[in-house]
Amino acid sequence: MNYIEDNHYVIALVIKGEEVSTRMLASRIKKIDREMNRDIVFVIGGSLGLSEGILTRADFKLSFSRMTFPHQLMKVILMEQLCRL
Numbered sequence: 001m002n003y004i005e006d007n008h009y010v011i012a013l014v015i016k017g018e019e020v021s022t023r024m025l026a027s028r029i030k031k032i033d034r035e036m037n038r039d040i041v042f043v044i045g046g047s048l049g050l051s052e053g054i055l056t057r058a059d060f061k062l063s064f065s066r067m068t069f070p071h072q073l074m075k076v077i078l079m080e081q082l083c084r085l
Contacts (some may be wrong), residue, residue, distance in 0.1 A: 017061035
């Protein structure tokens with residue numbers, strides 16, 4: 001929370017988040033960047049999930065899968081999706 005500013009758009013990666021396609025994610029990110037002109041912060045939790053404070057602060061809760069992955073692997077999966085934009 002110390003690194004998240006009021007004007008940041010926070011996307012929390014959580015198992016119970018919304019599952020979207022690559023195109024839908026790209027569209028959302030482009031809209032945030034172009035129309036809202038906000039910096040995006042992705043928050044990846046550990047195996048125990050994220051704190052209630054982060055979940056409350058999140059503007060969007062995103063799930064890549066209902067399975068649990070190590071956070072190091074999620075960084076790679078997230079970057080792969082972002083490279084497709």
